[in-house]
Structures are given as structure tokens and as C-alpha cells.
Amino acid sequence: MIYAANFKTNHTRATTKAYIEALKEKLLTKKPEDKVYIFPPATALDSYAGDFTIGTQNAYPTQNGAYTGEIGVEQLTEFGIKTILIGHSERREHLSESQEKVAEKFTFFKEQGFEIIYCIGEPLEIREQGIEAVMQYLLAQFDGIDITYDNLIVAYEPIWAIGTGRSATVEEISSTHRALKKAINNKPLLYGGSAKPANIKEISSIDGVDGVLVGSASLDAGNFSEMFLA
Ligand code: PGA
Numbered sequence: 547m548i549y550a551a552n553f554k555t556n557h558t559r560a561t562t563k564a565y566i567e568a569l570k571e572k573l574l575t576k577k578p579e580d581k582v583y584i585f586p587p588a589t590a591l592d593s594y595a596g597d598f599t600i601g602t603q604n605a606y607p608t609q610n611g612a613y614t615g616e617i618g619v620e621q622l623t624e625f626g627i628k629t630i631l632i633g634h635s636e637r638r639e640h641l642s643e644s645q646e647k648v649a650e651k652f653t654f655f656k657e658q659g660f661e662i663i664y665c666i667g668e669p670l671e672i673r674e675q676g677i678e679a680v681m682q683y684l685l686a687q688f689d690g691i692d693i694t695y696d697n698l699i700v701a702y703e704p705i706w707a708i709g710t711g712r713s714a715t716v717e718e719i720s721s722t723h724r725a726l727k728k729a730i731n732n733k734p735l736l737y738g739g740s741a742k743p744a745n746i747k748e749i750s751s752i753d754g755v756d757g758v759l760v761g762s763a764s765l766d767a768g769n770f771s772e773m774f775l776a
Pocket of ligand 1: 552759
């Protein structure tokens, strides 16, 4: 299983450092086959060593240059960061990242050899139309995306389950993952959307779930580690 913590716009450089210190202790007893990722905000990126991977929540598809407010490969390489989240629904929605922009970013970071956690997810009105509408919506989010890329992990995150406390049901996750796994040639597939210690056992036992991308429940190191120590 993969356990990925997405801090979003939470934590500072100092609290991220303390978080990682606390986590390191917990990581001593995690199952060796499990993998833990942490995506802190850009200002907290650093060269942390340990049994986990630090990734960036975002970056601009450039080595460096005149892109005010953005970071590129040069800033990530300083800390040996080679993992990136692309396509998160919050960036698609609040930062107006179109599928075309998302695909451009994907292609750039693929060419740089980055490990990419590529996020897809449908809004509630699509979910309410049933699994066929959901799959049509989700598959459109692979437009311009090379799903044969070796370093690709996909994260299915229904938008209505993100940050709401209401995760998708076992049946919703299971039918969607089954269909997605076929479409992505069995690449690792994470579930995201209100995953937490209380539902991790149930979610991780679903066929086709290879891990979780966790927002709110990842913000506390003790809480997050309860998930991979469960
Ligand atoms: P959540 O966020 O766990 O707070 O629902 C998940 C995500 O957006 O990755």
C-alpha cells in the first residue's frame, strides 16, 4: 500500500520539520512493503532523509525562468525532489488548470523522469448520473496523458468526497477502481477523499486500491501514521 499525505496549504517549514521527526519514529514499525509520501507546501520542501518520499504538490513545467511566483525543476533538484502531484481537482478548479495545461505539465515532468501522482475525479452531479457517466468523465481526464508511463501512479479522488468527511462507499470505490484499473493497464491506483484512520481498513481491503492520498487526516503525524500502522 501507498500512503500519501497531501498537506495542501497547511503546515509551515518549522511544523513540517517537527512532523517528519515525529513520523520517523512511527516509520520504524511500518510494513517494509508499504510506501509513505509527504507533499508539504513549497516553502517547506527540503532534503529530508528517511523511509519516505518527499514530493511537491505542484511546479511549473520549466527548468527555471521568468514565471513569477512559480517553482521549476531547478528549485526541486536542490532538494533531490523527483515526485510531483499533477491534476489535483483543487488546481483544476481554483487555479483554472485546463486538461490541456495539466497534460502539458504531465508531459514535461515525464520527460524529466519524475514520478507522477496523477489525480482525476468527478463532481457530485456526474456521480449522480451513474457509473457510465462517471467513467466517461474520468477517462476524459486522461486526454493528452501517457498512461503507459512507467513512473505513473493514478489517484482517483471524487471531488464530493474531498475534505467533506464523507468518503465514497465501498461499492463506489470498488466499481470505479475496477473500471479504472482496466483503463490504465493496472498501474498503481490510489483512492482519495476523506480517507482516515476510521475507514482505512475498509478502503485498503477493496480490490484495486493500491493506496490512499490523504488530505485532512494527514495533517497530524500521529493520525496519519495510525493509517499505515493499522
Ligand atoms: P481529504 O483530501 O483527505 O481532506 O478529503 C484528499 C485530497 O484532496 O487529496
